[in-house]
Amino acid sequence: MTMAAAMQGRKADTPAWSQSSRIAAIDIFNDIDEVEAIWRSLENQRHLSTPYQRLDFLRPWQKLVGTREGVQPLIVVAYDRDRMPLLLLPLVLKRGWGTRSAHFMGGKHATFNMALWNRDFATVASRADLNALFASIRDKAGVDVLAFEQQPLAWQGLPNPFALLPHQTSPNDCPTMTFAPGSTDTMRISNSVRRRLKGKERKLKALPGYRYQIATADADIKRLLDAFFRIKPQRMAEQGLPDVFAEPGVEDFIRTACTTLLPDGGRAIDIHALESDEDVIAVFAGVADGHRFSMMFNTYTLSASSRFSPGLILIRHIVDHYAERGYRALDLGIGSDDYKKLFCKTNEAIFDCFIPLSPRGSAVTAIMSSVSRAKRVIKRSPALSHLAQRLRYAFR
Known part of the structure; x- marks a missing residue:
């Protein structure tokens, strides 16, 4: 043809x-x-x-x-x-x-x-x-x-x-959620899900120095990426998956993009994290453009804190962060993982x-x-x- x-x-x-x-x-x-x-x-x-x-x-x-x-x-x-x-x-x-x-x-x-x-x-x-x-x-x-x-x-x-x-x-759809102007917390994430996650987060809040943050300083970005590249290969091995982040040049690319300043003062890749003074509990990173946040990669701790669903708690923080800043959409990357369906009710073709x-x-x-x-x-x-x-x- x-x-x-x-x-x-x-x-x-x-x-x-x-x-x-x-x-x-x-x-x-x-x-x-x-x-x-x-x-x-x-x-x-x-x-x-x-x-x-x-x-x-x-x-x-x-x-x-x-x-x-x-x-x-x-x-x-x-x-x-x-x-x-x-x-x-x-x-x-x-x-x-x-x-x-x-x-x-x-x-x-x-x-x-x-x-x-x-x-x-x-x-x-x-x-x-x-x-x-x-x-x-x-x-x-x-x-x-x-x-x-x-x-x-x-x-x-x-x-x-x-x-x-x-x-x-x-081959894959992209789970997506949209934010209507003036939407309330419970319109974005149901009240029952919020209550369940807040109950789990209370356990994490007992940890010294517990916090949610978006990394803006180079030192914070390096610390979070060091944790990510230490934890992620172990998580992928648990699932019998190849470590795509070990492919030649990939780690250097991600580190460079995460530290590159955009003309507007942001970063080419934004990193969101839950931390305590002793542990990087969860890391989610993605790209944002003022209209939509799109997830790229994530992982969560190997410590006992993992039993409190830190990844889901972090997504809740991320959703609220961008909705409150006038964003209209958020996606969690392609694929149909169950945790994505908890937040994203639409599959974008x-x-x-x-x-x-x-x-x-x-x-x-x-x-x-x-x-x-x-x-x-x-x-x-x-x-x-x-x-x-x-x-x-x-x-x-």
């Missing part, structure tokens, strides 16, 4: 776009630093992007993880006739199966993948615009396949223009696009699409999911 065939027609219930592309020029960069000014201009609140596509998140990922994985930056910038940037695609180029495929930068550490959009352009972007964009990527970079996975259907209330493309549901740009890429696209669908079937079947986990453990 060719690119043109893959991008035919829209759904009948969507408005008809102009068939002439608004994109007048496209540049492709292989050096992140060369595009920093444009990148930062598109990641502010006036435009549309997720915090997983921040420069200060993806630059350390590429330097410390992507380079070790052998992927090359492929950053695409599209402009209008006045050279105003319309979008930036932070991609990496992979080689395999005799083809060159383009993927979003950030790998498994980005829950959501999206372009950085000029907000006005995002509201009118058409299939003709996307055709022009992808044809240029094919011609200028020799890309055979676009593998755009884990994309949100919408962000900050605006549709993701890539949802105009043929797409399929990702995310989608994948596999677009062939050459005849050679068509077969690879079909394989990628089939593998993704098979993963979703397995995830939806408890029996198959359990079998897959046992097989992973056996082979490991």
Whole structure:
């Protein structure tokens, strides 16, 4: 299937776009630093992007993880006739199966993948615009396949223009909770759950120096990360899971992102924690953008305090923290763990696009699409999911 065939027609219930592309020029960069000014201009609140596509998140990922994985930056910038940037695609180029495929930068550490959009352009972007964009990527970079996975259907209330493309549901959904303006504590988390968690927290409050905090000082960030990287491998081993944080460059990437100051004074990754004077009881870290907090990684103590559900108590603090600051949504990362369902009553569907740009890429696209669908079937079947986990453990 060719690119043109893959991008035919829209759904009948969507408005008809102009068939002439608004994109007048496209540049492709292989050096992140060369595009920093444009990148930062598109990641502010006036435009549309997720915090997983921040420069200060993806630059350390590429330097410390992507380079070790052998992927090359492929950053695409599209402009209008006045050279105003319309979008930036932070991609990496992979080689395999005799083809060159383009993927979003950030790998498994980005829950959501999206372009950085000029907000006005995002509201009118058409299939003709996307055709022009992808044809240029094919011609200028020799890309055979676009593998755009884990994309949100919408962000900050605006549709993701890539949802105009043929797409399929990702293997995992993302448990999400939303906050209505003026919502009360019990509207966010039920009174019964709050009472149960407050009862457990009373046990923790008896510990000397017990506190909830968001780490802002470098020394606090280092102490909490030291605890995380000591505890998490043991927790994953208990579950028979591989330690993804031990992969080359990952720990350095996380430490760098957690200590990187954003232009607004925040951090590329925020760390929330429950602590006492003698113990790091629970750590939850994620990204925030003024509208939504998105969880990335977490762990909890190996001490006796673990029996008081410190992870759930910490989530309650995090929910209240962001709701009280006017945030509209919070997610706990992809996956259907039971603790997520306690807080998140909605499963947000995310989608994948596999677009062939050459005849050679068509077969690879079909394989990628089939593998993704098979993963979703397995995830939806408890029996198959359990079998897959046992097989992973056996082979490991």
